[in-house]
Structure formats: structure tokens, C-alpha cells
Amino acid sequence: MFLSFAAALALMSASGSAVHDDPLTQPIPGNADWVKPQTPLKLYGKTYFVGTGGLSLVLIDTGDGLILIDGALPQTVAATETNIRQLGFRVEDIRYILNTEAHYDHSGGLAALARDSGAQVITSPIGAAALRTGRADGDDPQASSVPEHPPVANARGIEDGESVRLGDTAVTAVFTPGHTPGSVSWTWKTCEGDACVDVVFASSLNAVASGSFTYRAHPDVTAALRASIERVEALPCDLLISAHPDNSGGDVKIAALQAGAAPNPFLDPSACRAYAERARARLQARLDREAS
Template sequence: MMILPFTAALALLFASGSALHDDALTQPIPGNPDWMKPQSPLKLYGDTYFVGTGGISMVLIDTGDGLILIDAALPQTVAMTEASIRHLGFRVEDIRYILNTEAHYDHSGGLAALARGSGAEVITSSIGAAALRAGRADAHDPQASSLPEQPPVPDARGIADGHVVRLGDTAVTAVFTPGHTPGSVSWTWKACEGEACVDVVFASSLNAVASGSFTYTAQPEVTAALRASIDRVEALPCDLLISAHPDNSGGDVKIAALQAGATPNPFLDPSACRAYAERARGRLQARLDREAS
């Protein structure tokens, strides 16, 4: 019997529609094909693992007393996510918390199904939690006019900036980074291999993207919030960066290198957060320049 490579098995799972059936929580939401591209799970460092797709980051943390998952991709990728978690030797039912960076369907569309399957509590900012409970983006979101609705997460819980989610021997801290969305949150924690520990940052999107009549020029408070968030991410202790979209920080290249066995670990880069912030700062200025012209 031929055994398919894991990515091929994921692709077959996705193409077969076995993740969908008639389940309202996993009905597909159209999006960028790269967001649905199968990606083998891999260890990033210590007990921190990448379980996302080719275009959407998701991270699993083994705390020693249950699992923490960050982000959920789309409804139609839930079965792939669960398969990735099982492939690493973990149980979906052991996820205790699912943390969310932003209430956009490409990062939170799968939350309702994953929360149901695991029994996990979904946690994000208060603004983000309200959007998750409603199943639609906040009215003040720069992309609100073009974003589709997603399966609501009725029990999503909002927390304060700086709140620490503790489980086992792991403490994950919420760092509010609004601007791309009003409720965006980045998350930080330490990952260790023996006594060698590194500061990990899962950074929310910092891109200045808008739709409809929204302009950053006409919303100076949103622009100021995004600038402050960029500065905040830049200043974080940061040895290992995961950005919400891997290709926004070169994470896609690092994933491919790590999967190929590259040494030293390509994700260990103390300049990554600074580079990510500088890229976001440039994109914001380019957006403002286009609006001005």
C-alpha cells in the first residue's frame, strides 16, 4: 500500500470535502488559495510548533498541562489543522485555550469548529471577542465593508492588554496591537530547550489595508494606533517571530528551510521583529502616499 507524504494526505483531505459535509461551522469561505495550501506541521523551538497552512500561521504550544493554540485559519481548513495536531502526537481534545490575533475570517473563521471539537476557551481582546461573538468584523475595522461573515463564537472571552494566560509551565502575554483591526492582539511567551530559552512573538498583522471608502488619511486615530502598534512590536523582546501571515516576515522561507533540515534554526533571529516593523512602517507610508495622490 502506498503511503502518501503528509502534505499530499492533507491536500487529499481538503479536496475530498471530508472536512465540510453539511457542517455549518466548516462551510468554505472563499479566499486566497495560498491560505488553504497544505503545510506539514513542524517544531519551531522547544514545545512550540507550527500547525498552520502555507499562507496562515497557527501555533501550538505544549505547556505540559494541556495545549494552547493560536489562531484558527478558515472554516474549511479545520480538518487539516486537526490532522496536523494529531500528526505531531497531540490530541485536539487537550487544547485548553485558543488565542486569536484578529477577528478576520482568515485567522478566526475556524475558531467555532475548533472550539467545539476541543472544548477550548477562545480568548482575545474585548473588541475582538465582540466581533467573534457576532460573527462579523467590528464596524470600525478598515476592511469592514468587504469582509464576509464567519461562524460566531458565542463564548469568546475578552481580556485586557497585558493579560497573562497561564497553563502548565507556560505564560502567554497579550500585547494589544490595534490598527490592522481595532482588536488586534499579538502574543508573547518563552520557549525552552533545556535551559536555553528564547522570547517568542506571534505578531498580528500590521498591514495598512482598507476597503470601501475607508482611508487612513481621514482616520488619523487609526493611523496613530497602527504606528504605535508597529513601534510596540519593534520594541518587544523577540528571538523568534511568527507573523500572522508567514510571507509578511519571511516566515514562508524559514518554514521551507527548517523543513529541509537547515541549521542553525532559521527562525532564531533577534532582528526579525525590527524587520517586520520596518516593513509595516513602509507599507503604511506607501498607503498614505497613495491616498494623498
């Protein structure tokens, strides 16, 4: 059973364990790949990967400030900020932080990143409400097991299809609920000279649940996830970044790009379709298991 964020801090303090002074970066246990160091990389144009080995974080240089997508874990904030600086940017120039979902592996670091940068955090209204409490939405399929994370006081909602505009960039929200009720994917264009590509930062589309939740007993959630899969499949998509790189082969592409592969392995107009096909198969496999 997971302790609340506040209770975990109190327990660590009372036990005399070595605790960082910063309450917003206290570690939350997770997959080892989620904290694996990753060299920051230019993906294409003014779009950069600044995440860990197992969690995608993307930085966009708009020419008039920076946009960051996702926050990973509290304990990876220092690495994220180091990656941003290694690329020659300032954390203080981040104006907006966009979020794909209010789960600790994608939002645990948001409170610290927002504080350090002064950025406004933006996601769906459902997601923003969950971020402000630091707890998963009550209708989340994983609500019974997802750990709490530091609340994000300044999180605000955006409407489906609405864009965050900064400098020469417009990043558009594409609501993709199902994995969580408030999941959002994000799209924008990034250019190298006159060559521009459509980028999709896709939220998780995995059918994952905990406790007594089943997708078969929640046909509305199942229908929402199917619709989200179809929506991502249909997006203009030259370059895909999935919230977990290994869900789309992004981990292999990152390694190849880091090794100097040419042509750019991330330029793949079939990537969103393949990502959707994988998610559709995983949903069906889950429904089959629940029926057996």
C-alpha cells in the same frame, strides 16, 4: 458583494450544491495559499507550527494541556486537527485558543476548533465582541468587505498585558490595533533544556482598507497602527511568527526548517524590527497613495 454566513449557507442548501454536513466548516473563498497544505513543524522547544502554507497557527505544549493560536479558515479545520495529531497531541487537550484578529482568515475556523476541543477562545474585548457576532467590528478599516464567519459563542476578552497561564507557560496579550481595532499579538518563552527564547506571534500590521475608508481621514487609526508597529519593534523577540508567514519571510523559514536547515532559521533577534520596518513602509506607501 459578500453574503452573510447564514445567507450563504441557505443559498448553498437551496441550490442543491454539495455541502458538508458541518455548518461550521463551510468554505469561505480566499487566497489559494491560505488552504495550501503544510507539514506540521517544531519551531523551537514546545512551540509548533500547525498552520497552512499561508496562515500561521501555532500550538504550545504547556505540560498541562495545549494552547492554540489562531484558527485560519473554516475549511482548514480538518487539516489543522490532522497536523496536531501528527505531532502526537490530542485536539481534546487544547485548553485555550488565542486569536490575533477577528477576520475570517484568522478566526473562521475558531468556532469548529472550540467545539471540537472544548477550549476557551480568548482575544481582546473588541475582538471578542466581533467573534461572537461573526462580523468585523464596525470601525474596522475593512468592515465593508470582510466576509462573515461562524460566530464564536464562547469568545471572551483579556486585558492588554494580561497573561493566559497553563502548565509551565504564560502567554501574554500585547494589544496591536490598527489593522483591526481589536488586534492582539502574543508573547511567551519556549525552552530547549536551559536555552529559552522569547517568542512573538505578531498580528497583521498591514495598512489595508476597503470601501471609502482612508487612513488619512482616520488619524486615530493611523496613530494606533504606528504605535502598534513601534510596540512590536520593541518587544523582546528571538523568534517571530507573523499571522501571515510571507509578511515576515516565515514562509521561507518554514521551507528551510522543513528541509533540515541549521542553525534554526526562525532564531533571529532582528526579525521583529524587520517586520516593523516593513509595516511602517507599507503604511507610508498607503498614505502617499491616498494623498495622490
